[in-house]
Amino acid sequence: MALKVALLGCGVVGSQVVRLLHEQADDLAARVGAPLELAGVAVRRLGRRRDAEVDPALLTTDAEALVTRDDIDIVIEVIGGIEPARSLILSALNAGKSVVTANKALLAEDGATVHAAARAGGADLYFEAAVAGAIPLIRPLRESLAGDHVHRVLGIVNGTTNYILDQMDSSGASFSDALGEAQALGYAEADPTADVEGFDAAAKAAILAGIAFHSRVTAADVHREGITEITAADVASAKAMGYVIKLLAICARSDDGRSFGVRVHPAMIPRTHPLAGVREAYNAVFVEARSAGRLMFYGAGAGGAPTASAVLGDIVAVARNVLARTRGPEESTYADLVVHPMGETVTRYHVSLDVADRPGVLARVADMFAKQDVSIQTVRQQGHGDDAQLVLVTHRASDAALSATIEALRELEIVRNVVSVMRVEGEDAS
Amino acid sequence: MALKVALLGCGVVGSQVVRLLHEQADDLAARVGAPLELAGVAVRRLGRRRDAEVDPALLTTDAEALVTRDDIDIVIEVIGGIEPARSLILSALNAGKSVVTANKALLAEDGATVHAAARAGGADLYFEAAVAGAIPLIRPLRESLAGDHVHRVLGIVNGTTNYILDQMDSSGASFSDALGEAQALGYAEADPTADVEGFDAAAKAAILAGIAFHSRVTAADVHREGITEITAADVASAKAMGYVIKLLAICARSDDGRSFGVRVHPAMIPRTHPLAGVREAYNAVFVEARSAGRLMFYGAGAGGAPTASAVLGDIVAVARNVLARTRGPEESTYADLVVHPMGETVTRYHVSLDVADRPGVLARVADMFAKQDVSIQTVRQQGHGDDAQLVLVTHRASDAALSATIEALRELEIVRNVVSVMRVEGEDAS
Structure with a gap:
């Protein structure tokens, strides 16, 4: 029958x-x-x-x-x-x-x-x-990895924004030009808000985090930043440093394992990272688990x-x-872990500042980072006069400490403008 | 309880x-x-x-x-x-x-x-x-893709041989040196036969093909070639042409969809292919399905x-x-497709010949390919005198036609030695 x-x-x-x-x-x-x-x-x-x-x-x-x-x-x-x-x-x-x-x-x-x-x-x-x-992800997470302990899920889960960022990276296009092209090709909708503001990716991140950590997660738990503020200059600057900008969804346990964070935001990843090679509207997701190690799933994310x-x-x-007359696995929320606030997220940051061109500027700026216990890995001064720029990359620090540092930098008379602040991912993976 | x-x-x-x-x-x-x-x-x-x-x-x-x-x-x-x-x-x-x-x-x-x-x-x-x-592959194939039509499964499913070939590629080591290192590191067993002769990969290919094509497949149905004959010269020559040699497992439907082939053998793939970036003992498998398109699964294949x-x-x-009190999905063999012989496999070939250095050699060699209807894509003559070599890459041809061509070439007095014959994969994927 x-x-x-x-x-x-x-x-x-x-x-x-x-x-x-x-x-x-x-x-x-x-x-x-x-x-x-x-x-x-x-x-x-x-x-x-x-x-x-x-x-x-x-x-x-x-x-x-x-x-x-x-x-x-x-x-x-x-x-x-x-x-x-x-x-x-x-x-x-x-x-x-x-x-x-x-x-x-x-x-x-x-x-x-x-x-x-x-x-x-x-x-x-x-x-x-x-x-x-089409990428099998829910079933592997809730069934294949049911006997493992997932640390982190990290990936590109929105094809539209990946297409736009890939175009910006490969042709140097502006955000609006790349968006226009994505719309012309049917990769982006007439109203692209859900994609470009990260709502679509945030919904997917909430679902993945809930399954990965056996806890209840809603879209409201997800820290969300879109890609509309990304400029051609950001992309070019990342490229010059060997990075590419991707919109990432990241669900990660805290170091003590008792809470986790869920966030969607643009981030710089090294061009050698496998996610850097995910072009056009493709999706790819890394799952890192205690016993399984790093797994990657790649394919067409929409259509x-x-x-x-x-x-x-x-x-x-x-x-x-x-x-x-049976049923598949139900929702699993027994672990009931807490979603920690974005401020507790620990990662690295790329900060670009327009500064006054005079002696002592670097020392003053470095001091603001030191006061928040944010350690600087590299710093580069470029240009001079009205074009003087400082580009800094930090070691791992909490988002709260970084935010406080940026606040303090904005107060400094010698900092003319905080040009961009972007997280750097994909280098701390074991 | x-x-x-x-x-x-x-x-x-x-x-x-x-x-x-x-x-x-x-x-x-x-x-x-x-x-x-x-x-x-x-x-x-x-x-x-x-x-x-x-x-x-x-x-x-x-x-x-x-x-x-x-x-x-x-x-x-x-x-x-x-x-x-x-x-x-x-x-x-x-x-x-x-x-x-x-x-x-x-x-x-x-x-x-x-x-x-x-x-x-x-x-x-x-x-x-x-x-x-740890890579979820069986469950995605038999459950996630249960509503799709799989054309092809292609991948690296043996970590030991991938480690050895990766070492040969990156350091120029010989097969036996790379094997020794793999053994010292615990990647290869004291008796490495099951891995280096392709038995392990062939068993996995048989299992994958059976599930992908809903038919019964045994190890005896798998055409199997190992990597013991791969020389440092083969690897270097592939490298010079922008290729890398990998031991691949390939399960592919015939063009009419009524039969399929299952094979494990070393093959040259373009260095730009995602499988080329699979290093050390990692595994990665592509699944190509009618609706889902190309999916890739990557991770630790052993340990x-x-x-x-x-x-x-x-x-x-x-x-x-x-x-x-229920059961998961059973073996599915309803399609009962035929495994076609290796001779019916269609792919491309890289052929390297030691030839006599005299006029007309290329014409004679090309004629042998033409007689079997094997079309040549590129040919390169290098060296001269006793070192004269012809390196040919064919268009898609059947394995039977290629084998007949090689037989005929061996008979030619001007062909001193058939140095290597290797399949080229990863360029015909849609």
């Missing part, structure tokens, strides 16, 4: 899911142990042109009725956003139907409610497609077909569970 | 499993939903010094009695090799006990028997640790702790299944 699947949303990802369910029907049936039947597709408006051929008889605008229909076994949510996705997912789970979703925003904003509904409904909630598209691949993989898993 | 675990073998990997079961007991209990109790350890000899502290009361030399003991829920096999591992695993499965194993040799040699026993016994058979150590991490992940999964 066929398992009946309801699809919510028929846009870029949904259309691909429809196509693959159809094209790969025989293979999917063999892998699941029963055919999968697309039994309904909820859309906002009927009669719109779609990428995939959908039998018009399957289309409905009444999503709520669809997800609670008696014959539906599995609900696939690819609408995105908080509402109506949340209400529909909750209705499905409450009705005991398993859900596959690609909705990172909802899981990061209100994962607790959704996971609780899955538990209460005795249903599965799978979401591999929510993070890094209709790659995301649909992840959705289909989850559908197969959930369908097998439905047939076996 | 605790789930009871029996461990077969307490060497490099087994010792780490014992340590981690102990050190991470609380975390494991929380993740499984019940404590895991190490209830017995089968060893060859009692009273031997071990890396891990094992309660002497748990040690036994009667493995057969241990695996069938009524109170045992899960059996972990880390002895390796065919016997007694196979008999013990079969006994455990027949008794309905789930098995976690790292035994690539057994799975590649006689996987059918072992998988059939798991099915008959209603028990799980998990083996993430059998391929590429006690990384392998134990993979074993522990499987133990957690199997333990959850035992508690839920």
Whole structure:
């Protein structure tokens, strides 16, 4: 007997899911142990042109009725956003139907409610497609590494910003020109806020941190900085020093292991670091665990077909569970670790200052770092007169100490302008 | 109530499993939903010094009695090799006990028997640790990509040979010097045959191909060439052309998708290819699928702790299944595709010949390629007199056509010696 699947949303990802369910029907049936039947597709408006051929008889605008229909076994949510996705997912789970979703925003904003509904409904909630598209990351973290102790997850999880930064790096383009090109190519949306301000990456970081550290994490726990302030000069200066600027998502335990930090921000990484070679809209994530060591996962982080691949993989898993009358692993939050404030994050910093060109400037600036116990690794003076610049790279220091140092530098009459402050990552990994 | 675990073998990997079961007991209990109790350890000899502290009361030399003991829920096999591992695993499965194993040799040699026993016994058979150590590869292939269509799996799956080739590439060392160094550092065994002749990689390739193509594959289906014939001159010549030599495992569907090939052999890859940057004893595997595109997985492919991490992940999964009275995915061989002979493999070739230094030699040699329909991409003549060499790189051709060409070249009086024939990979990927 066929398992009946309801699809919510028929846009870029949904259309691909429809196509693959159809094209790969025989293979999917063999892998699941029963055919999968697309039994309904909820859309906002009927009669719109779609990428995939959908039998018009399957289309409905009444999503709520669809997800609670008696014959539906599995609900696939690819609408995105908080509402109506949340209400529909909750209705499905409450009705005991398993859900596959690609909705990172909802899981990061209100994962607790959704996971609780899955538990209460005795249903599965799978979401591999929510993070890094086709790259298997959720399943390896929550299953393959279930017997290990994850220290850190660090990576590029937003393709749009990686494309923009890669363009800026390779062609010297400004942020706005690179963004325009990304929009023209379909890598960035007309309103690029979610990507360029780091909201998308922050949602993914929250999901990854929660799984990696067996704790509850929401988007509000994530320190978030976007890439809109990155200038062509920042990129060129990084390049001159052998670095490249990437928007990183970093989930890292504190040294004592009792808390962790989650942050998304642009950072300089050495050009020799494997993440430096991640070009265009690709994603790549490092997972560092006590026994496994360093693992890297690389692939297409977005796009209709790659995301649909992840959705289909989850559908197969959930369908097998439905047939076996069992469930996959639930949310795991037993460790209940604390998310520490950004000030406690320890990393290195690259600071660029416009300064007055007179004797004693370096000593005064160095003194401000010393007062906050921030140790300087390298310092370079360049230009003179009105163009005099100091470029400093620190040893590892807390974000709070660095922030206090910057505050103090701004007060100095000899510092004309704090041109840029950027974290340096990827050199402290064991 | 605790789930009871029996461990077969307490060497490099087994010792780490014992340590981690102990050190991470609380975390494991929380993740499984019940404590895991190490209830017995089968060893060859009692009273031997071990890396891990094992309660002497748990040690036994009667493995057969241990695996069938009524109170045992899960059996972990880390002895390796065919016997007694196979008999013990079969006994455990027949008794309905789930098995976690790292035994690539057994799975590649006689996987059918072992998988059939798991099915008959209603028990799980998990083996993430059998391929590429801690790198999650089996689970992503058989679960995350269950809704996709895998074209090709290509990668470095043997750390010992990668270490040796990396040494030869970076220091210009000979094979035997690099092997000696690998042995001194513990990367290679006293008898290195299984690694350097490609048996280890071939077993892994058979396992990966079987899962990727949903067909039954054994080690005997794998075309296997080792690295013992690789000379410092080969490595230097590759380097001069912008290539690096790696021992690759390649599982690839034919163009019509109805058959596939599985092969392990040294190959030249462009220095710009991501696999070229995989240094020392690391492993990395590309998976190319229709919807997901190119995915890469990278990490430590061997070693006690990384392998134990993979074993522990499987133990957690199997333990959850035992508690839920369910089973994970079984062997999937429904596609039942044919393994085509090596002669049908299509790739590119680098051929180096010692030739007589006289007019018309290139024309005669080129004619031999043309007769077999092997098209030449580049040719380089170097040296003269007794040192005259021809170095040719072909376009894509079948292995059979290339072999016939080489046979014909050997017959030519003007060809003094066929110095090397090596496949070129990593340039035809989409």
